[in-house]
Amino acid sequence: MPILPAEPDFFPPDLWDDPTAVPRTSAEAVWWCLHARPRQEKAIARELRKLGVAFFLPQVLKEDRTPQGRKIRSVIPLFPSYLFLLGDHYDRLSALQGNRLVTVLEVSNQESLERDLRQIQKMLSSGLPVQPEPAAPVGSRVRITTGPLTGIEGTVIRRGKHDQFVAVVRFLGRGATVDLQDWQVEQIVVPSQQP
Incomplete structure (x- = not known):
């Protein structure tokens, strides 16, 4: 099985360059949360990149060891089964083509999500190790x-x-x-x- 190069976390490459706002492809572009079938996040990201649709798929490096002691490095999604699409209604419909998505979740508070995504991107680009955390820890x-x-x-x-x-x-x-x-x-x- 060939080893694929690491997928980019976001598209287009200048998605996070503007510190005040994310560049919009159209006046109707909003964030959507894509709930993917298991292990389909990167395939969806590849399809969106081919279509020219903006997305954010936060990924982290995971290191494991085989029983023989060899190190295995994998790039995995920070939020398994989820990625974020920035686009209009037609971009959302394009993402729904095929059988890789479970559903598309509408984001009611766009500013809050964008702020959170910017913080995640800043953490990932810092070079420090980032670990996924459960949404609601025990006792909350x-x-x-x-x-x-x-x-x-x-x-x-x-x-x-x-x-x-x-x-x-x-x-x-x-x-x-x-x-x-x-x-x-x-x-x-x-x-x-x-x-």
């Missing part, structure tokens, strides 16, 4: 944002495989658990208590 309070349980609040009690976790919701002094994906919840910021 979360609120369900999508699906039939929207608005319910609970506490993360453990993390399972495939970025799933279990949240507990108190009802009559008892708990109920439900498996959720990271993208279905948001962490609740608890204001610090003043003495």
